[in-house]
Amino acid sequence: MRKAVGPIARRSEVIRQQRERGGWVAAVLPIHYPRALLRSFDLLPIEVWGPPGIDPDHGAAHVQAYVCSIVRNALSFILSGGLDVADVIMVPHTCDSLQGLGSLLLDLVRPRQPVVPFYLPRGERECDIQFLAEEFRAISRQLEEITGRSPSLLELIECVKRDEEADGLLGSLHHRRNELALNSYEFYRVLRAREYLPSEDFVELARSCLACAAEAPNVGVPLILSGIVPEPMSMLALIDELGARIVADDLACCGRRLYPNGVSEDPFVRMAERIVRSAPDPTRGSPLADRSEHLLRLAAGSEARAVVFHGVKFCEPELFDLPVLREELKRAGLPSVIIEVDLNDPLSHQVRTRLEALLEMIR
Amino acid sequence: MSVGRKMVYHVNVNLLGRAVLRWHRLKAERRGGAPRGWKQEYLAPPLSISPRTKELISRHYLAGRYAHLGRKVAWVTSGAPVELLKALDYYVLYPENHAAVCGTVRACVEISGEAENAGYSRDLCSYARTDIGSALSGKTPVGKLPKPDLLLACTNICQTVLAWYRVLAQHFRVPLILIDTPFLFGEASEHVITYVRRQLEEAVPVAETVAGKRFVERRFEEVTQRSRMASQLWLEILERNHHQPAPLSVFDQFIQMAPIVEMRGDGFTVDFYAALLREVDQRIAQGVGAVTKEKRRLLWDNLPVWYRLRYLAEFLAERGVAVVASTYTNAWGELAPMMDVNRPWDSMVRTYLHPILNRGTGHKLATMIRMIEQYELDGAILHSDRSCKPYSIGQMDQRDHLVRECGRPALLLEADHNDPRSYAEEQVANRLDAFLEMLGV
Numbered sequence A: 001m002r003k004a005v006g007p008i009a010r011r012s013e014v015i016r017q018q019r020e021r022g023g024w025v026a027a028v029l030p031i032h033y034p035r036a037l038l039r040s041f042d043l044l045p046i047e048v049w050g051p052p053g054i055d056p057d058h059g060a061a062h063v064q065a066y067v068c069s070i071v072r073n074a075l076s077f078i079l080s081g082g083l084d085v086a087d088v089i090m091v092p093h094t095c096d097s098l099q100g101l102g103s104l105l106l107d108l109v110r111p112r113q114p115v116v117p118f119y120l121p122r123g124e125r126e127c128d129i130q131f132l133a134e135e136f137r138a139i140s141r142q143l144e145e146i147t148g149r150s151p152s153l154l155e156l157i158e159c160v161k162r163d164e165e166a167d168g169l170l171g172s173l174h175h176r177r178n179e180l181a182l183n184s185y186e187f188y189r190v191l192r193a194r195e196y197l198p199s200e201d202f203v204e205l206a207r208s209c210l211a212c213a214a215e216a217p218n219v220g221v222p223l224i225l226s227g228i229v230p231e232p233m234s235m236l237a238l239i240d241e242l243g244a245r246i247v248a249d250d251l252a253c254c255g256r257r258l259y260p261n262g263v264s265e266d267p268f269v270r271m272a273e274r275i276v277r278s279a280p281d282p283t284r285g286s287p288l289a290d291r292s293e294h295l296l297r298l299a300a301g302s303e304a305r306a307v308v309f310h311g312v313k314f315c316e317p318e319l320f321d322l323p324v325l326r327e328e329l330k331r332a333g334l335p336s337v338i339i340e341v342d343l344n345d346p347l348s349h350q351v352r353t354r355l356e357a358l359l360e361m362i363r
Numbered sequence B: 001m002s003v004g005r006k007m008v009y010h011v012n013v014n015l016l017g018r019a020v021l022r023w024h025r026l027k028a029e030r031r032g033g034a035p036r037g038w039k040q041e042y043l044a045p046p047l048s049i050s051p052r053t054k055e056l057i058s059r060h061y062l063a064g065r066y067a068h069l070g071r072k073v074a075w076v077t078s079g080a081p082v083e084l085l086k087a088l089d090y091y092v093l094y095p096e097n098h099a100a101v102c103g104t105v106r107a108c109v110e111i112s113g114e115a116e117n118a119g120y121s122r123d124l125c126s127y128a129r130t131d132i133g134s135a136l137s138g139k140t141p142v143g144k145l146p147k148p149d150l151l152l153a154c155t156n157i158c159q160t161v162l163a164w165y166r167v168l169a170q171h172f173r174v175p176l177i178l179i180d181t182p183f184l185f186g187e188a189s190e191h192v193i194t195y196v197r198r199q200l201e202e203a204v205p206v207a208e209t210v211a212g213k214r215f216v217e218r219r220f221e222e223v224t225q226r227s228r229m230a231s232q233l234w235l236e237i238l239e240r241n242h243h244q245p246a247p248l249s250v251f252d253q254f255i256q257m258a259p260i261v262e263m264r265g266d267g268f269t270v271d272f273y274a275a276l277l278r279e280v281d282q283r284i285a286q287g288v289g290a291v292t293k294e295k296r297r298l299l300w301d302n303l304p305v306w307y308r309l310r311y312l313a314e315f316l317a318e319r320g321v322a323v324v325a326s327t328y329t330n331a332w333g334e335l336a337p338m339m340d341v342n343r344p345w346d347s348m349v350r351t352y353l354h355p356i357l358n359r360g361t362g363h364k365l366a367t368m369i370r371m372i373e374q375y376e377l378d379g380a381i382l383h384s385d386r387s388c389k390p391y392s393i394g395q396m397d398q399r400d401h402l403v404r405e406c407g408r409p410a411l412l413l414e415a416d417h418n419d420p421r422s423y424a425e426e427q428v429a430n431r432l433d434a435f436l437e438m439l440g441v
């Protein structure tokens, strides 16, 4: 079988290259942010989804145990020097917990780097787009002060368009995943390279994957994966092992960030449009009806037969929606299962049992 | 509305209901004194205004019970710009307050259990669980809650409320107005103010359509004026605790704050707080302290532990400790100076952007330090509230700062505002004892 993907550059390697070029690095917390804006300042965004499996002790001295492990780990990582490589830390206001983290970093637990928080509006109205565009302008002014650079609007719009190209290809990868001869684990490694690769490198990676696409037999029980982040990644290997496959996802780090192209010629407004008009997302306040319709559409388009809700423990934005979503899916004949993880825990036996039970029910 | 429905509403709420509740209040006032088991040795007698508080709250829920006969009903978050809706004569219900009532009468476990059985996680805010459980099952200690015609969620206290109101919108299939108030990591910038102002203006036609009424600016100004007066009075009441001994404990404040939260903008709320202020002044004149032998004075941070108010009040009072100020009760007074009746829209934007929960951890620490100085406090209890993350994140550093930089003992007390399953009394007592020892009592 043709292998659709060669070696993917590692984070550390990408950061080293950026540094060698004289560029800067921005550590970015989940979920939505103005990637193009950072790039226009030659700041390479490196996303920090936790990271998983680190010693959470440093963070435990500052945030309570009932706060999600993405936030606890991120704080531990910062305090233990894991993000020393970053010149800037960007904290989107994604939820109450990231709000707390951003505020802590600004006020009480100050890291070495400047912290750039911003607010993500919770509506999809015209005023939300205008507001977000203004937030981006404010960030731009802040970055000018931090970096001493002032990219032109033309440079910024070029970065936006490069992002649109990369996201377009990201969308193609999502939609043509069945043709890629990759198992779930390999496939998500490719998708998640978007979290740290410069857009132009991601474009190359995506093109090389898509160039190898070919009609492939559909094997395995088709599932949708919904949640924040597919960690531990070994869960994906388990899904493959159990004879299932992920045919679509509603993950905060992946499918909810298939940003459509913007319309406006103003790059700030265009970046805002892209985020505000992306797939329904509880952290952007999308109505529940939109979320369930979106899941049902994904299922219809991918012929998925069940949904796996893979949440991070204590993640309120996800937890609030589950009962309604599961009920709507059930009504449409789609069973679902909830798996909750702490990023520091290994894959538990319970996860295997739950997945097995779900698959048994479908088969 | 038909004349018949109007009559039924009027008879039940304004005539019969009011009369019965009034009679109950008069009876309680005549009886006076303290309830059975009241620890008179350590605590001042209950406030004589208490029966009136009870009457107000009961009247509020009674009006809700019959609201659909005469008015449109809106459910709103505690920090919502309610003046807009009051100007359109909505009956306004505060699910958070209702959840607190459930917590106080210890009905949270049962009612929130209804939500948990439907799949709502125990890790969610216990107010939200209680309220969703009540919406799903109809269970409530207040008789019956009117279904909403409109929902209004303002994110100035947390994002949790939006998640929760999205669930309500789906359940009741009614419009949800969102007033998104960007969290202030620093100062409110111009575009933030414009954004909130625009949302408030855009909310009006939606609220008008549901109400079937025209928004009248003059009414809005009148309501804003009453909100301002009540908030101002509430602030004055709290500030009377600069006095030693403090006339009002925070446990009293937690109960007496109900009208400022859920009846803001009504004339009788202004009268109520004017009367409470008179009573507090009377206590000061007579040298009455809420804790009879006040030896130490503390700050309380975060929501109350609703189901153990009396226990905590007595536990501390017995040891001569008066908890006299709280960031929580202060939140409904400190914004009063921002309300400007001459510029109701601008002042509404400013007021609803600046609640303590919409501002950073550093701002909260500064508020705590200021309160410690102004109220001459000896230390602080920071309630680490398991299911209220926005209020609790930051407390570990705030506590360390109070101890190290301000030299004030501070305790992080693990509990939950509404759910007693996250509260261990023995552990709480031990931790409080150890803390009080540090304070030398």
Ligand code: SF4
Pocket (backbone or CB within 6 Å): A030, A068, A069, A070, A071, A094, A095, A096, A097, A098, A228, A283, A312, A314, A315, A316, A317, A318
């Ligand atoms: S996992 Fe949930 S609670 Fe944690 S940072 Fe992400 S959205 Fe917020």
Ligand code: SF4
Pocket (backbone or CB within 6 Å): B096, B125, B126, B127, B128, B157, B158, B159, B160, B161, B303, B357, B387, B388, B389, B390, B391, B417
């Ligand atoms: S208790 Fe906390 S989380 Fe719950 S509604 Fe209030 S502020 Fe939000």
